[in-house]
Amino acid sequence: MSKHRSVTIVDIAEAAGVSIATVSNVLNRRKVPMAEETIRKVEKAAEELGYRRNVMAASLSRKKSYELGLIVPGFIGYYGLFAEVMERTAHRFGYHMSVFSAGGYDPDMEKRHLDVLLQRRVDGLFCHGLAMSTDTTRHIVSDGTPLVLFNGWNWPQDIAAGAVNLDFAGGCLEAVRHLVRQGCRSLFYLGRSRAHETNKQRLKGFRQGAAEAGDGIRSYVLEADPQPMAELVRMTREMSGDGPVGILAFDDLVALRFMSAAIEQGLRVPEEYKIFGINNDVVSHSCYPQITTLDIPYSQQARLAVDLMLRQLGEDEKAGEEHERQALREGHEIRIPLTLIPRLSTAAT
Amino acid sequence: MSKHRSVTIVDIAEAAGVSIATVSNVLNRRKVPMAEETIRKVEKAAEELGYRRNVMAASLSRKKSYELGLIVPGFIGYYGLFAEVMERTAHRFGYHMSVFSAGGYDPDMEKRHLDVLLQRRVDGLFCHGLAMSTDTTRHIVSDGTPLVLFNGWNWPQDIAAGAVNLDFAGGCLEAVRHLVRQGCRSLFYLGRSRAHETNKQRLKGFRQGAAEAGDGIRSYVLEADPQPMAELVRMTREMSGDGPVGILAFDDLVALRFMSAAIEQGLRVPEEYKIFGINNDVVSHSCYPQITTLDIPYSQQARLAVDLMLRQLGEDEKAGEEHERQALREGHEIRIPLTLIPRLSTAAT
DNA sequence: CTGAAAGCGCTTACAG
DNA sequence: CTGAAAGCGCTTACAG
Incomplete structure (x- = not known):
C-alpha cells in the first residue's frame, strides 16, 4: 500500500468508473436507489485499494463529529472502570469517546480539557461534578454542546441536560x-x-x-x-x-x-x-x-448516561427505555441505587 | 454565543477587517512578518467572538491530525495508570491521545480498534504486544502509520518502530x-x-x-x-x-x-x-x-514511548535525550528496569 | 439511477 | 506585510 498518500474516494471513483458522489452513496449505504452492479463495482474497488474512510473529512462536511468527550477525576479505581465502560457503550452506538483525566479535582485542568474537547467539536460532553464554578462551566459550554453529568449534584438545569448519579x-x-x-x-x-x-x-x-x-x-x-x-x-x-x-x-x-x-x-x-x-x-x-x-452498577450508569445523551442528540431511536426501570428519576436527576x-x-x- | 453555528475564521476576518489567511497566520503565531496592529485586531476579534479553532478542519488541511492512538488490554491496574500517564505525556507535546481498551487480549477487538484509529488518521499508534497475528498487524498498519510497542516482545522490525518494554x-x-x-x-x-x-x-x-x-x-x-x-x-x-x-x-x-x-x-x-x-x-x-x-516506572516508560514516536514523526527537537539514561537499549527494544x-x-x- | 457542484473550516504556497 | 486561490477528503441537495 502507498506509504504516504492514503486512498480516497477519488481513487475508488476512478477505479470503479463512477463519480465520487456515487462512491459516497454506496459506502455509506444510503437509502437512495442504486444499481446492483454499481454497488458491486464500488465495493470491490474499495476493498482492493484498501480504502479507509477519513473521519475528519466526513465529520467536517457532515457537521457532526460522532465524537463524545468524557472527563473523569482519574483512571484509578471507580472512575477508570467507568471510563472503560463508557467508551465501550458509546462505541456500540457509533460514537468515539475521548477521555480525559482531570488529575483529581483540578479546575484548571478541567478547563483546559473542556476547551480541547470543544475544539474537537465533540457532539456531547460527559463530566463528573466539576470543581470549577458553574459560571465558568456555563460560559464554556454556552455554545450549545449538550452536557450530561455523572455524580454531580446541585447543578443548574440550564447547564446540564441531566445528571446520572449514584445514590x-x-x-x-x-x-x-x-x-x-x-x-x-x-x-x-x-x-x-x-x-x-x-x-x-x-x-x-x-x-x-x-x-x-x-x-x-x-x-x-x-x-x-x-x-x-x-x-x-x-x-x-x-x-x-x-x-x-x-x-x-x-x-x-x-x-x-x-x-x-x-x-x-x-x-x-x-x-x-x-x-x-x-x-x-x-x-x-x-x-x-x-x-x-x-x-x-457501572454498566447501568454508563448506559443511562449515554441514553440521556442520545436523546439530546436527537437519536431517540437508539436510546433505550427499559434501562430506567431500576433507577429513580427526580427532576433532571436520575438516581441509581447501590x-x-x-x-x-x-x-x- | 450562537446556539447553532460556531464562529469561524471568516467571522473573525470580517470583524477585524482582514483576510482569513491573515487570521490564520495570527492565530497560529506563524513566523511571517505581521503588523502589530493587525495582530491586535485579530486577537481582539477572536477573543470577543469566543472563537474556538475547529480541529477537524485544521487537521484535514494540514494533513496531520496531532492525534495518537493507544490500545491497552484494559483500564484496570497497571494499564489504566499507564494510559493516564500516556495521555498526559502526549498532551504535553501537543498531541491528543485516543485510548482504547482491547477487552483483555481479544484479537477481534484489537482489529476493530486499530481500524477506527486509522480511520481517524492518527499520526501514530501505541500498542501492547497484540494478541492478533503479526501478519494481520502488518497488513493493517501497512499504510505507514508509525507503530510503537510497549511490553511487546519478538516483533519484527518492519512492523514497529520500536518497543519500550518493562524488564x-x-x-x-x-x-x-x-x-x-x-x-x-x-x-x-x-x-x-x-x-x-x-x-x-x-x-x-x-x-x-x-x-x-x-x-x-x-x-x-x-x-x-x-x-x-x-x-x-x-x-x-x-x-x-x-x-x-x-x-x-x-x-x-x-x-x-x-x-x-x-x-x-x-x-x-x-x-x-x-x-x-x-x-x-x-x-x-x-x-x-x-x-x-x-x-x-510508569512515567519513564510513557516518556520513552512518546519520545520514540516523536522521532518517528520527525519532531526530534521535542524528543528528549536524557530519558534513556536509566534504560537499556538493545536493537530496537528499550528495556526498563524495575x-x-x-x-x-x-x-x- | 447517477453525477456536477457547492460547501464544511481550515492551511499553505504564492503573488503582490 | 497582506490577500486571493487552491486544496484537504468528504457529504449533500439538486438536476438530469
Whole structure:
C-alpha cells in the first residue's frame, strides 16, 4: 500500500468508473436507489485499494463529529472502570469517546480539557461534578454542546441536560443500618473531603443513619487522608465506647487500609471492629477478612448516561427505555441505587 | 454565543477587517512578518467572538491530525495508570491521545480498534504486544502509520518502530534471588497465561532464578486464574518441603489474594510463606503485611514511548535525550528496569 | 439511477 | 506585510 498518500474516494471513483458522489452513496449505504452492479463495482474497488474512510473529512462536511468527550477525576479505581465502560457503550452506538483525566479535582485542568474537547467539536460532553464554578462551566459550554453529568449534584438545569448519579446517600444510610444491626455501638465515617460532593453525599447518608440510630450510639466523622492510618485507628480506639466499632470508609481502598492498620495493632475484625467499604472493588474480596461493601452498577450508569445523551442528540431511536426501570428519576436527576454486599468484615458477633 | 453555528475564521476576518489567511497566520503565531496592529485586531476579534479553532478542519488541511492512538488490554491496574500517564505525556507535546481498551487480549477487538484509529488518521499508534497475528498487524498498519510497542516482545522490525518494554525477566530474577536470600526453600510462580508475553517474561526470570538457586531449592509453576485461591494455597502446602515457601505472584493483586487465602488457612506471613508481588500497586502497601513488590516506572516508560514516536514523526527537537539514561537499549527494544521494594511480606525469619 | 457542484473550516504556497 | 486561490477528503441537495 502507498506509504504516504492514503486512498480516497477519488481513487475508488476512478477505479470503479463512477463519480465520487456515487462512491459516497454506496459506502455509506444510503437509502437512495442504486444499481446492483454499481454497488458491486464500488465495493470491490474499495476493498482492493484498501480504502479507509477519513473521519475528519466526513465529520467536517457532515457537521457532526460522532465524537463524545468524557472527563473523569482519574483512571484509578471507580472512575477508570467507568471510563472503560463508557467508551465501550458509546462505541456500540457509533460514537468515539475521548477521555480525559482531570488529575483529581483540578479546575484548571478541567478547563483546559473542556476547551480541547470543544475544539474537537465533540457532539456531547460527559463530566463528573466539576470543581470549577458553574459560571465558568456555563460560559464554556454556552455554545450549545449538550452536557450530561455523572455524580454531580446541585447543578443548574440550564447547564446540564441531566445528571446520572449514584445514590451514595441512600447507600450509606443502608450501610449504617447494617452496622447497627450487626451490633456496632460506635460509628465512624472515614471521609475524603477532596472528593467534594461524592463525599458530602456519603456523609449525608451517614448522618441520617446515625440520627436514626439514636443517642445510644455515638458517631464521628474523620478525614481519612492527611494522617497515617495507624494514627486514625488510635483515634477511633480512644473515641469509641464499649462494644463493637463500626467503620464506614469512603471506599474499599480506604477500608482496606484502615483494616490493615487495625489488624496490625492487634484489633480483631469483625469482633471488635466492623468495616464497611464502597465500590465492590476487586480488592474488597481479595483480602482477609473480605470487606462488606456497596456494589456500583457501572454498566447501568454508563448506559443511562449515554441514553440521556442520545436523546439530546436527537437519536431517540437508539436510546433505550427499559434501562430506567431500576433507577429513580427526580427532576433532571436520575438516581441509581447501590447494592449492599455483606461479607465477613461486618459479620455479627 | 450562537446556539447553532460556531464562529469561524471568516467571522473573525470580517470583524477585524482582514483576510482569513491573515487570521490564520495570527492565530497560529506563524513566523511571517505581521503588523502589530493587525495582530491586535485579530486577537481582539477572536477573543470577543469566543472563537474556538475547529480541529477537524485544521487537521484535514494540514494533513496531520496531532492525534495518537493507544490500545491497552484494559483500564484496570497497571494499564489504566499507564494510559493516564500516556495521555498526559502526549498532551504535553501537543498531541491528543485516543485510548482504547482491547477487552483483555481479544484479537477481534484489537482489529476493530486499530481500524477506527486509522480511520481517524492518527499520526501514530501505541500498542501492547497484540494478541492478533503479526501478519494481520502488518497488513493493517501497512499504510505507514508509525507503530510503537510497549511490553511487546519478538516483533519484527518492519512492523514497529520500536518497543519500550518493562524488564519483567530481570525483575523476576531479582525477585527470586531475594526470596532465596530471605530463606525460602521452595519457590512458586503464580502465573497468568492469558497475559501472554508479559507472563512468559516473568516466567523466564523465575526459571533463571530457580536454576541459579540450585537443586537444594524446589521450584514450581502454577496458574493463578482458574481455581480458587484456597485450592492453590493447599497445593503449595502439599508440594513444598521444609522451610519457608516463596511465592512470586503475577502481580500485587494475585499476591494479595494468595496471601489472604493463606492467612485464612492459618498460615503465617512472612514466617512460613514469603510473598512477592509485581507493580507496586497501591494495594501492595494498603494491606497487612505489606507486600514486597517491583516498582514500575510508569512515567519513564510513557516518556520513552512518546519520545520514540516523536522521532518517528520527525519532531526530534521535542524528543528528549536524557530519558534513556536509566534504560537499556538493545536493537530496537528499550528495556526498563524495575526496582525491588522490600516489605514485611518477605522479611527474613 | 447517477453525477456536477457547492460547501464544511481550515492551511499553505504564492503573488503582490 | 497582506490577500486571493487552491486544496484537504468528504457529504449533500439538486438536476438530469
